[in-house]
Amino acid sequence: MPMPHRTFAQVAKRRLTGKEGRERIREVHALLDELPDYRNGPYADLRKWLMSEIEDSRVRSSAIHRDSIAVRREGAAQIALVGPPNVGKSSLLQALSPIQIKTGDYPFTTLRPVPALTRIGGVLVQLVEIPGLIAGAAEDRGGGRALLGVLRSTDAIVYCLRAAGDVHELEVVLAEVVAAGIDKPAFLAATRADEAEEGDLTRLAKAFPALEVVPVSILDEASLDDFRAAAWRSTGLVRVYLRVAGSVDEEPVALQPGATVTDVADLVHHELGATLSGARVWGSSARFDGQRVGREHAIHDGDVVEIVH
Numbered sequence: 001m002p003m004p005h006r007t008f009a010q011v012a013k014r015r016l017t018g019k020e021g022r023e024r025i026r027e028v029h030a031l032l033d034e035l036p037d038y039r040n041g042p043y044a045d046l047r048k049w050l051m052s053e054i055e056d057s058r059v060r061s062s063a064i065h066r067d068s069i070a071v072r073r074e075g076a077a078q079i080a081l082v083g084p085p086n087v088g089k090s091s092l093l094q095a096l097s098p099i100q101i102k103t104g105d106y107p108f109t110t111l112r113p114v115p116a117l118t119r120i121g122g123v124l125v126q127l128v129e130i131p132g133l134i135a136g137a138a139e140d141r142g143g144g145r146a147l148l149g150v151l152r153s154t155d156a157i158v159y160c161l162r163a164a165g166d167v168h169e170l171e172v173v174l175a176e177v178v179a180a181g182i183d184k185p186a187f188l189a190a191t192r193a194d195e196a197e198e199g200d201l202t203r204l205a206k207a208f209p210a211l212e213v214v215p216v217s218i219l220d221e222a223s224l225d226d227f228r229a230a231a232w233r234s235t236g237l238v239r240v241y242l243r244v245a246g247s248v249d250e251e252p253v254a255l256q257p258g259a260t261v262t263d264v265a266d267l268v269h270h271e272l273g274a275t276l277s278g279a280r281v282w283g284s285s286a287r288f289d290g291q292r293v294g295r296e297h298a299i300h301d302g303d304v305v306e307i308v309h
């Protein structure tokens with residue numbers, strides 16, 4: 001038997017008294033977990049009230065947490081995941097990396113940016129979940145300015161929306177990003193794609209014509225591979241495999257778009273960059289396997305490069 005709803009409300013209020021910030025939000029989450037899962041009636045009202053408590057606490061506590069929000073960059077590129085709450089951002093991070101992160105069937109499970117390293121085609125890339133960008137974020141509502149600050153320094157953005165979700169929810173987030181003057185390479189992950197209905201993807205593509213739509217479900221390994229590929233493309237980086245004494249390294253190195261053979265040599269050893277005469281190249285930038293090229297030859301993603309002294 002669940003606790004009568006009036007008693008629950010009293011208990012909840014008592015447990016929240018005197019708690020602020022993260023502590024209060026943690027208590028609200030604990031209460032939500034204990035609340036019977038009715039979709040209508042007094043328990044549903046309690047759920048709604050608790051949800052609004054989370055948002056209010058976030059707004060109130062943003063000032064306190066403002067300076068502890070920075071994310072240390074790691075890996076060859078940093079990609080931010082943004083979107084409305086509860087679309088599965090944390091679940092994606094969890095599916096793509098070894099980190100343990102809290103996920104939950106309610107909004108604002110994640111309260112500050114969470115980084116996770118993932119390996120894409122042999123290169124380490126940092127994904128960062130940016131939680132809780134709400135309407136008014138660009139004016140600092142909900143600590144939005146600091147969250148947008150993290151976004152400002154990333155290399156690319158993945159906008160996340162449930163495939164079956166309401167486009168308006170993402171429009172709100174996009175509007176805040178635009179209002180903050182942030183413009184990055186981006187795509188749209190249509191999350192929880194296993195729950196999608198016919199026509200959902202077309203609907204999203206129509207609503208966000210500037211964004212490539214990539215359906216993804218944590219239950220579908222192939223869709224996670226598609227997500228990785230899209231994430232890699234969004235960085236614009238190129239991968240190069242070094243060939244030394246006839247054998248090719250398994251792990252590629254990552255370079256900025258437009259990188260030349262000299263940049264590759266620089267990565268290996270700075271002096272090498274100064275002294276090389278050229279390289280031999282296999283891959284799409286070469287006209288034939290092992291083509292001899294000069295120092296300024298621009299390499300392509302996936303090329304194999306052997307430095308020639």
Ligand SMILES: Nc1nc2c(ncn2[C@@H]2O[C@H](COP(=O)(O)OP(=O)(O)OP(=O)(O)O)[C@@H](O)[C@H]2O)c(=O)[nH]1
Binds near residue numbers: 085089105
């Ligand atoms: N069916 C299905 N459910 C998913 C998928 N990804 C996430 N979920 C569920 O969606 C809910 C929300 O997931 P989270 O990963 O916590 O979402 P979030 O976007 O990080 O949410 P907040 O941090 O609260 O903003 C959880 O109940 C997940 O189990 C998916 O691919 N398919």
Ligand SMILES: [Mg+2]
Binds near residue numbers: 089090103109110
């Ligand atoms: Mg989350």
